[in-house]
Amino acid sequence: MKNFVFNNPTKLIFGKDTIITRLRAELPTDKTILVTFGGGSVRKNGVYDQVIKTLEGLSFVEFWGIEPNPKVETIRKAVALGREHHAGFVLAVGGGSVIDASKLIAGAIPSERDAWDIVLSGKITEESLPLGTVLTIPATGSEMNSGGVISSIETKQKFGFSGAYPRFSVLDPTVTFSLPAYQVSCGIADTFVHVMEQYLTTTGQSRLMDRWAEGILLSLKELAPIIKEDPQNYDARADLMLCATMALNDFIRIGVTQDWSTHAIGHEITALTGLTHGHTLAIVLPGTMRVLSYTLKREKTLQYAERIWHITEGTEDERITAAIEATEQFFRSLDLPTRLNEMNIGREVSDEIVRRFAERDVKLGEAGTVDAECTRKILDSCY
Structure with missing residues (x-):
């Protein structure tokens, strides 16, 4: 720690x-x-x-x-x-x-x-x-x-x-009872990715931080279908409201490394296209995982697969793939398309993001490895 x-x-x-x-x-x-x-x-x-x-x-x-x-x-x-x-x-x-x-x-x-x-x-x-x-x-x-x-x-x-x-x-x-369903879904995605930016880095830093983060992720998994079925369920709405607050009030980041590359890429998509922030994250996070979870984030993704999605069978690579697919499917269950082409966002947007990151000499992520070239790979995987 x-x-x-x-x-x-x-x-x-x-x-x-x-x-x-x-x-x-x-x-x-x-x-x-x-x-x-x-x-x-x-x-x-x-x-x-x-x-x-x-x-x-x-x-x-x-x-x-x-x-x-x-x-x-x-x-x-x-x-x-x-x-x-x-x-x-x-x-x-x-x-x-x-x-x-x-x-x-x-x-x-x-x-x-x-x-x-x-x-x-x-x-x-x-x-x-x-x-x-x-x-x-x-x-x-x-x-x-x-x-x-x-x-x-x-x-x-x-x-x-x-x-x-x-x-x-x-x-x-x-x-929050009267919020449009799309706004609620984007809020859930935003909250989920806030946690993942602070959680999906490396293992062995803090058992307590891991469990607090996993508690929010598991709560979001449970709450999403309840709120979709019963939008005026007070207890579910209260839990979601507190999850969103706890996900980004510094509480789960104590003493651990953080990523934030998904957010940086998502911000650029919003700036260039106007797509809602939470929705951009639902598209980019699976892409970030497809590029980094087999290498840099390998051990933590395996932990995430087991503790959040109960994936315990198969080779390590198979479990990682299953965890990425489960994450993407969770966002789809919120009725959020998870690919850039589904939102009619063309390759010229990706090109501009990569150009900007190269111009700024961006080095994102917990290890500073998400540069313009890595960002290109992440965005390519989002089509």
């Missing part, structure tokens, strides 16, 4: 009716609150009304229009609004995209740097405005981590950055 320092300062407020009963106590009474929203689904599911009722008597201003895969061009408008009203607190109401964008907004309002320059630098170094969240879509884990991913329409690029942790996050599983 590697040396580590673990500190997650986000207060998690979880359960039914927590927006109405718990949010007000977390909000400042002496600052103007910039409340950020996405495209309007919160008006349909009742979240907007609950939040506005909670804000009665406080000073606040609303910003609408943060897109899925949030764009820096939109974020600049929110920053300008926050500065105009001298906002001293940001409340993000939505899914991971709204929260990611709000982390950048909270960092950019008091900064002299342009929002995209902050993203390109990789980190908010200035003191951010305090941030709270009301989560509506379980997927990214952004409600309990410091990371964010932002796109640029102008450059067709998508990069991650590190900002401030939310001071608190309110999670009410009932607000």
Whole structure:
């Protein structure tokens, strides 16, 4: 196990009716609150009304229009609004995209740097405005981590950055009942791959981290068909919401190596085509495994095959193949196509991703072996 320092300062407020009963106590009474929203689904599911009722008597201003895969061009408008009203607190109401964008907004309002320059630098170094969240879509884990991913329409690029942790996050599983099935499936895929990026590396690092990660993967396996059959099953929705949070709140990465090559490739696909982030991961992860699981990730894939899919018979190569096929079939059971050509994504997209990685001299993965050439092999296997 590697040396580590673990500190997650986000207060998690979880359960039914927590927006109405718990949010007000977390909000400042002496600052103007910039409340950020996405495209309007919160008006349909009742979240907007609950939040506005909670804000009665406080000073606040609303910003609408943060897109899925949030764009820096939109974020600049929110920053300008926050500065105009001298906002001293940001409340993000939505899914991971709204929260990611709000982390950048909270960092950019008091900064002299342009929002995209902050993203390109990789980190908010200035003191951010305090941030709270009301989560509506379980997927990214952004409600309990410091990371964010932002796109640029102008450059067709998508990069991650590190900002401030939310001071608190309110999670009410009932607000997820009305989510479209595709959005739920992409959230499950996103959560699954978050775990795999931290788990599918090398063996012998931490028994505890392995078991925690495997617990989330097994839970997702069980929850997916339950939610598909009964979308209003509260306990299943609550478990899924907590799985998504625990998958990326630093908890399962303590003292172990990480990969993140699948995410890096997926981000490029989204930037170039607009395909939903979680869906790109359902396509790329099996490809990453097809290229790396027989060599670099061999021992861990065999462990994964046995513990997650109960694959114990056959040669080692046969078990690895079966595990990859089981993983791809799991994503297909979510009604997510798992090949680039199924989504009408041509070879020119792969060519551009490889060109970009070569230009940046990218070396991804736990061992730094996923370069442009390896990325080409991964993408070729996704057709």
